[in-house]
Amino acid sequence: MDSIKTKSILLAGVGGQGILRASDIMCEALMEAGFDVKKSEVHGMAQRGGCVTSHVRFGRKVYSPLAKLESVDILISFEKMEALRYLNYLNNDASIIINSEKIYPPAVNMGDLPYPEDIIKFLKERYKSIKEINAVELAQKAGNIKAANVVLLGAVSNLMEINSTIWEKIIKKSFPEKLIKMNLAAFQMGISA
Amino acid sequence: MKVLMSGNEAIARGVFEAGVRFAAAYPGTPSTEILEEFSKYEGVYAEWSPNEKVAVEVAIGAALAGEKALAVMKHVGVNVAADPIFTVSYTGTNGALVIVSADDPSLHSSQNEQDNRNYAKFAKIPMLEPADAQEAKEFVKLAFTISEKFDTPVFLRSTTRVSHSKSLVTLEEPSAHQDKTAITYKPEKFVMVPAMARLRRIEVEKRLVKLKEFTETFSENKMEINDPDVGIITAGMPYNYAKDVFPNYSYLKLGMVYPLPEKLIREFASKVKKIFVVEELDPFLEEQIKAMGIKVTGKEIFPYTNEFDPGIIENAINKSAKTLTVPVQAIPSRPPNLCPGCPHRGLFYILGKLKVFVTGDIGCYTLSFMKPLQGLHSCICMGASIGMAHGMSKALKEKGKGKIVGVIGDSTFIHSGITPLLNMAYNKSNALIIICDNSTTAMTGMQEHPATGYTLLGEKTKQLDLKVLVSALGIENIKIIDPYDLKETRNAIKEELAKEGASVIISQRPCVLFKRAKLKTAKSLKVDPDKCTGCKVCLGLGCPPIYWQKIEKNEGSKREGISVIDENLCTGCGLCRQICKFEAIS
Numbered sequence: 001m002d003s004i005k006t007k008s009i010l011l012a013g014v015g016g017q018g019i020l021r022a023s024d025i026m027c028e029a030l031m032e033a034g035f036d037v038k039k040s041e042v043h044g045m046a047q048r049g050g051c052v053t054s055h056v057r058f059g060r061k062v063y064s065p066l067a068k069l070e071s072v073d074i075l076i077s078f079e080k081m082e083a084l085r086y087l088n089y090l091n092n093d094a095s096i097i098i099n100s101e102k103i104y105p106p107a108v109n110m111g112d113l114p115y116p117e118d119i120i121k122f123l124k125e126r127y128k129s130i131k132e133i134n135a136v137e138l139a140q141k142a143g144n145i146k147a148a149n150v151v152l153l154g155a156v157s158n159l160m161e162i163n164s165t166i167w168e169k170i171i172k173k174s175f176p177e178k179l180i181k182m183n184l185a186a187f188q189m190g191i192s193a
Numbered sequence: 194m195k196v197l198m199s200g201n202e203a204i205a206r207g208v209f210e211a212g213v214r215f216a217a218a219y220p221g222t223p224s225t226e227i228l229e230e231f232s233k234y235e236g237v238y239a240e241w242s243p244n245e246k247v248a249v250e251v252a253i254g255a256a257l258a259g260e261k262a263l264a265v266m267k268h269v270g271v272n273v274a275a276d277p278i279f280t281v282s283y284t285g286t287n288g289a290l291v292i293v294s295a296d297d298p299s300l301h302s303s304q305n306e307q308d309n310r311n312y313a314k315f316a317k318i319p320m321l322e323p324a325d326a327q328e329a330k331e332f333v334k335l336a337f338t339i340s341e342k343f344d345t346p347v348f349l350r351s352t353t354r355v356s357h358s359k360s361l362v363t364l365e366e367p368s369a370h371q372d373k374t375a376i377t378y379k380p381e382k383f384v385m386v387p388a389m390a391r392l393r394r395i396e397v398e399k400r401l402v403k404l405k406e407f408t409e410t411f412s413e414n415k416m417e418i419n420d421p422d423v424g425i426i427t428a429g430m431p432y433n434y435a436k437d438v439f440p441n442y443s444y445l446k447l448g449m450v451y452p453l454p455e456k457l458i459r460e461f462a463s464k465v466k467k468i469f470v471v472e473e474l475d476p477f478l479e480e481q482i483k484a485m486g487i488k489v490t491g492k493e494i495f496p497y498t499n500e501f502d503p504g505i506i507e508n509a510i511n512k513s514a515k516t517l518t519v520p521v522q523a524i525p526s527r528p529p530n531l532c533p534g535c536p537h538r539g540l541f542y543i544l545g546k547l548k549v550f551v552t553g554d555i556g557c558y559t560l561s562f563m564k565p566l567q568g569l570h571s572c573i574c575m576g577a578s579i580g581m582a583h584g585m586s587k588a589l590k591e592k593g594k595g596k597i598v599g600v601i602g603d604s605t606f607i608h609s610g611i612t613p614l615l616n617m618a619y620n621k622s623n624a625l626i627i628i629c630d631n632s633t634t635a636m637t638g639m640q641e642h643p644a645t646g647y648t649l650l651g652e653k654t655k656q657l658d659l660k661v662l663v664s665a666l667g668i669e670n671i672k673i674i675d676p677y678d679l680k681e682t683r684n685a686i687k688e689e690l691a692k693e694g695a696s697v698i699i700s701q702r703p704c705v706l707f708k709r710a711k712l713k714t715a716k717s718l719k720v721d722p723d724k725c726t727g728c729k730v731c732l733g734l735g736c737p738p739i740y741w742q743k744i745e746k747n748e749g750s751k752r753e754g755i756s757v758i759d760e761n762l763c764t765g766c767g768l769c770r771q772i773c774k775f776e777a778i779s
Contacts, residue, residue: 068504111741
């Protein structure tokens, strides 16, 4: 990635998926790598199952913590259909990393509306770089489904020029001792997914 | 050392670095983390007060005793605290007093979008507005300096985007606390009876003149002359948005948004050809600058509502109403919902079925206005449910008998429900009030309050007994129920609605997310696919784990689908089991 122009990454999903923790780790890694970095999210009602987004912006000097429409370089969708909600934020060359986990919103639970079909096909027709990952399954292999967010971080690390020793250092700093090994494994699973 | 901090963490850090060790607040998004973070620093006194008015009065008391004190609240909290704020502007602060107002443009988590810069002008109190976390830390320190220097309370205004964005902050060595406390008697300054308030009133105007002079050379009102054709006057987060898309324009970035530096603004106006005033919500700067006779463009092109982003500013200035190349996809919305196992769900399921009018209040339970529960029918502000239930029931007379219920959470009841409940007993009300007692302030993230028995600093304390309090207010009909028991809940509500006079039901069960409550973990439930008739009654709970699954139609069966429970999400609360007539859930 060109490090002079400010870049934007959008993390999106559902409250409880570890999105804010993931974007915190990403920002710490970017800071360690020498970038100016800002991130923004709205919490408050997030733990009540609503949509959660986190904007991460980095470069030589970052002003706005919010990305404007049609400017985001990478979208990480922690839930499958949530990717569709934010396409208006992506630039034409954007890469998308998408978790295959589906979390039904109330109207789908009630049987009033169907869960959107053919999401990957729709995205592939419009964007060059789409990567679908079963982060929950990979996290389970690493030792705990809760590490799905770190699996997704591993996947996005392939698109970011940050040294792997930096990621490792920040992950070690971000979790209690007994969870470090498992999270490092989850991160590796994301890299090779 | 540089660290990544949110605006709220940075405010707490700045207060500590300033040597301040005294703070009071009531939690409210987006302000809550400020006091939570401050309370973690060594040697501080920090408290959750029952409401914002009390928090400000506590801070005024500390300031009067010579301390430097902080009071923190969300924008609507300033309404609650407005009474003491307007008069402490007259008395001055002796020690120092800074009031943080965290505004919420776009109403991410609020009932209105008021622009609290207006309070600064209204109460004649200076206001600083930081644009990011680094400034948040610096500005709160400057706010204390200004408070001390001019003997005035000072507002620090944040917004959701400043409070909840993270950016790099350089930490500095915290100043040590200096104990300047003493009891001093100055009735002419602290007793605001008319004769003395009239004299203090004059001092307020003199102080404003001095502050206007001060802000002309205030280090945080910054002029950047680049392109002489276009200048932008702005403050706070919108500066970053504008700078992001127009890095080469000239800027006057105001760190102090009240009072304004008139000479500096005139100087800026003389150096650029065209001026835009970029501010979210009200034309607060714009109107004052226009009143100076300076030609600027503001709300003619920028929206009055919602927070900005770089794109909004770019499109407004470039006059480009761009149509997006990728249209927004029509996908099911994902509103916030009560958690699986939430104790409010059972109560509001019953209220929705009883066809009563439920005056609601501020808390997680407000979400139950939505489908399918639809168990709440109004929401105005903290504490409004009780006064409104009483007013409705008085106005409706016989028509309203047995039909008006007010609901309020435990923390909200303590915040501002006690006085209106006293009024119900005093003025012979007929309504029923239900206190949804989940043993915590859940909506803002589990803060302590007087009925939890713990303080913000984690000490055990006297625990308010809600039943004894309600009884002392003069309410004779009081019942305590468990909202996990639907039959008991329904019967209690029906019985109390049938009674003459005011009644209170305390619906008691701790929040499922509350860690201190020793919650028994029940086994998750399953739907027996053979017994489920597909009647969808359980879906009426709006419980996240329960979902509808279409099935192939069998001969002789009308079933089009069945309910399924996601066992990873189910807490086993048993509400669905209680309402399933076919015993399909176990």
